[in-house]
Amino acid sequence: MIHLVELDKYNAWDVMFLKTRRDQKRFVADNVWSMLHAYTGNKTKGAVYPFGIYNDKKPVGFLLIAYDYSEVCDDPEAPEIAKNNYFLWRIMIDKRYQGRGYGREAVKLALDFIKTFPHGKAEYCWICYDKENITARNLYLSMGFQEIGEQGEDINAVIKL
Numbered sequence: 001m002i003h004l005v006e007l008d009k010y011n012a013w014d015v016m017f018l019k020t021r022r023d024q025k026r027f028v029a030d031n032v033w034s035m036l037h038a039y040t041g042n043k044t045k046g047a048v049y050p051f052g053i054y055n056d057k058k059p060v061g062f063l064l065i066a067y068d069y070s071e072v073c074d075d076p077e078a079p080e081i082a083k084n085n086y087f088l089w090r091i092m093i094d095k096r097y098q099g100r101g102y103g104r105e106a107v108k109l110a111l112d113f114i115k116t117f118p119h120g121k122a123e124y125c126w127i128c129y130d131k132e133n134i135t136a137r138n139l140y141l142s143m144g145f146q147e148i149g150e151q152g153e154d155i156n157a158v159i160k161l
């Protein structure tokens, strides 16, 4: 059974070194890099929630949720939607476990978590993916995300909470 476990000093190591396929590397940052973002982001007015994705006890992926990405990353190019909304910032399933439905289940669980509004109420969850990331794009659209615009190589999409 797929479930999310918030990462702490004990279990972070379970997922730190999980890897995507080589051809997917350009679609998602390395997990170590993402964890650094979680650490620094949580020292701002925003919030970052790093999760391990587990199949029973086995770590199979990594997921990162942020609230108010503009605050968290101090990114002047952050889209308008970043302000006061939740961001499904990163998701990856290790190359050994892809194509088994784990990614879809993890996104559902992420939305369930977001709907508990852990850092305050918000209207939307947004997501950002590379135009060429067809697997991710099809997955999000099939789950009800709607595209709201492009930014360079990326597409932004939202779902109402």
Ligand SMILES: CC(C)(COP(=O)(O)OP(=O)(O)OC[C@H]1O[C@@H](n2cnc3c(N)ncnc32)[C@H](O)[C@@H]1OP(=O)(O)O)[C@@H](O)C(=O)NCCC(=O)NCCS
Pocket: 020, 021, 024, 027, 028, 090, 091, 092, 093, 094, 097, 098, 099, 100, 101, 102, 103, 104, 105, 128, 129, 130, 133, 135, 136, 138, 139, 142
């Ligand atoms: C995107 C990702 C998280 C999906 O995880 P996953 O566990 O492989 O996906 P699932 O098994 O839940 O499949 C989701 C859908 O994608 C399809 N899919 C999965 N792998 C696929 C592939 N290699 N080619 C085409 N379609 C694929 C599945 O058929 C499924 O669609 P369906 O439910 O209509 O049948 C995973 O591919 C990944 O980690 N990619 C690299 C990192 C990345 O791109 N992250 C997203 C950044 S925005």
